[in-house]
Amino acid sequence: WLQEGLATYYQLQQYPQKNVPEIIQAGLARDDFDLRKLTSGERIATTDYWKAATLCSLLLRDPTYQPKLKELIAAFQQAENTKLEPHLATILKTDFEKLTADWKKHCREAFPVK
Numbered sequence: 001w002l003q004e005g006l007a008t009y010y011q012l013q014q015y016p017q018k019n020v021p022e023i024i025q026a027g028l029a030r031d032d033f034d035l036r037k038l039t040s041g042e043r044i045a046t047t048d049y050w051k052a053a054t055l056c057s058l059l060l061r062d063p064t065y066q067p068k069l070k071e072l073i074a075a076f077q078q079a080e081n082t083k084l085e086p087h088l089a090t091i092l093k094t095d096f097e098k099l100t101a102d103w104k105k106h107c108r109e110a111f112p113v114k
Contacts, residue, residue, distance in 0.1 A: 001044050002073075002082040005052030009060070012053065021111040023050055028107055035103065036096050039084035058106040065102075068092055 012020060027033065027050060038044060038051050059065045059072070072091050076082045088094055094102070 001039050001041075001048075001052040001084075002056070002076065004044060004049055005054075005056035008049045008053035009056045020050070021113045024054060024107050024111045025113050027051065028104060033100075035100050036085065039082070041081040041083035054107050054111065055103055057110060058103050061110070062102065062106060065092060 033051055035051075035055065038048060038055070044052060059069050068091055072087055075087050075091055079086070085096075088096065088099065092099070
């Protein structure tokens with residue numbers, strides 16, 4: 001999720017797609033997401049790239065999470081995997097419920113449909 005999320009995030013910065021906000025908002029409306037599963041460290045489906053990219057966007061841009069990103073990546077390197085759950089409380093100082101709420105809010109604000 002992290003590698004694909006960062007790759008998709010930066011790709012969209014260089015090559016914006018006009019329909020990305022619609023894809024994100026439609027995905028949120030379907031309420032078909034599970035950040036615990038998405039961030040399990042397992043391979044993600046290409047249909048989940050928008051979720052990974054927007055979660056990475058939150059981690060990169062939100063003033064609550066951004067200062068903790070370097071430590072989170074170091075923890076992933078040390079663990080040799082990108083499973084987020086072991087680092088939620090210790091590094092990000094949150095849980096999946098709060099992270100999901102913050103992520104949804106970020107998606108609505110950062111990717112509005114015009």
